[in-house]
Amino acid sequence: MRGSGGARRRTSTYRRSLQMLPDMSFDADVFRVPAGFNAPEQVHITLGDLTGRAMTVSWVTPKLPGSNVVRYGLRANNLTLAADGTVRYGRYTFGRKYRSGFIHHATLTDLDYAITYHYAVGFSYTVRSFSFTTPPKPSPDVPYKLGMIGRNLSELGSELLVGMNGRGERFSAKGCEREVAEAATEEQRNDSLMRLSWALVHSKNQDDVNRGLGMLEASLDQSSSPLQTREKLYLLAVGHYRNGDYPRSRQLVDRCLEFQPDWRQALSLRKAIEDKIAKDGLIGIGIATTAVGLLVGGIAAIAARKK
CATH class of the missing domain: 1.25.40.10 (Tetratricopeptide repeat domain)
Structure with missing residues (x-):
């Protein structure tokens, strides 16, 4: 991946085994809030169809809805294509302290197989740029390497x-x-x-x-x-x-x-x-307190009757 300003991004070397590994540090770069007002956060992609020719980009804007547009293209400095997405205006809450940002989704379609595309989100305020490579054309002999980001056992x-x-x-x-x-x-x-x-x-x-x-x-x-x-x-x-x-x-x-x-x-x-x-x-x-109270009360009642 390439980040904003042309800085090169790379996939983290952090790996979890099936069993025990220490938790990822809260200082890890993936947990840091990006710089800039209303900058898109939690930007991620998922396959947008069953053939590998579409990709859905999802992100969250923390303060305001902002733009739903994803611009993309074959070169980072020439994003000639655009996809209009949607935003969820209803924000999730959890307890009294947490309120989610505005959740966006946009699907990029008619992509070519095995091609690297560059894309950017956040045009209203702060732009963040990334890239992805589409999967190869489906075939019985084409291998796929999948990664799972999740929790250990x-x-x-x-x-x-x-x-x-x-x-x-x-x-x-x-x-x-x-x-x-x-x-x-x-x-x-x-x-x-x-x-x-x-x-x-x-x-x-x-x-x-x-x-x-x-x-x-x-x-x-x-x-x-x-x-x-x-x-x-x-x-x-x-x-x-x-x-x-x-x-x-x-x-x-x-x-x-x-x-x-x-x-x-x-x-x-x-x-x-x-x-x-x-x-x-x-x-x-x-x-125990109730039992003691009942016992004391009973003794007092017996004593009163005797008097």
């Missing part, structure tokens, strides 16, 4: 299965079990076992959770690295949390944090555990 957390019913969860576990059975190498089998363990401890079915806990306990001493041990400890903590064993979950998450004290996922889980323990403790105190 532990960070998938509960999001993936939120809202899924029991059937969906069982389907996820069955798929992982099939992966384990079909694994061609020991490394693939270990990866599949980790995915299966994750699916089980996040299940709504307690039998599945207990099965996942058993698998993780049995394999904990066979971990190939400290990071893998950390991953298993985290999943064990999740499983015990879901079973309501908060003290045990707290012990396990503390062991996770010995490996990486600033691991945000484990810190979030520990906070959830502490909230549960505090809530249960307050309930227990309330019950």
Whole structure:
């Protein structure tokens, strides 16, 4: 990619393995707010059709709607084509603190295969420029290399299965079990076992959770690295949390944090555990206080009757 002003952009070398890697730093350039008033943010592209001859550009303007136009062409200094897009005027809110920007989409059509196009967005205020290369013409012998920007195994957390019913969860576990059975190498089998363990401890079915806990306990001493041990400890903590064993979950998450004290996922889980323990403790105190009150009241009533 090329950025504004002709500065050359390049794809980050940051990579996530299937399993444990530290979180990307908040100081990473991809998280920085671009300079300029109402500059387009979160600019990204997706395939705009099923043939590879269209590309959809999406971006957000933080303050005002701005322009919906994407200008593009074969040279960065000669953007002769334009695509009119749309903007969502309704802005998303989350709680009291977050309000989204204005979300734009524009589709560039009739593109040629395997060609680099340059494009720019933000013409009302601050312009940002980028480039992309279209995929090759479809053919049985044309290879495609795809990249996935996402989270590692532990960070998938509960999001993936939120809202899924029991059937969906069982389907996820069955798929992982099939992966384990079909694994061609020991490394693939270990990866599949980790995915299966994750699916089980996040299940709504307690039998599945207990099965996942058993698998993780049995394999904990066979971990190939400290990071893998950390991953298993985290999943064990999740499983015990879901079973309501908060003290045990707290012990396990503390062991996770010995490996990486600033691991945000484990810190979030520990906070959830502490909230549960505090809530249960307050309930227990309330019950005990009520019982003492009733006892004292009863004694006082008996004494009054005797008088």
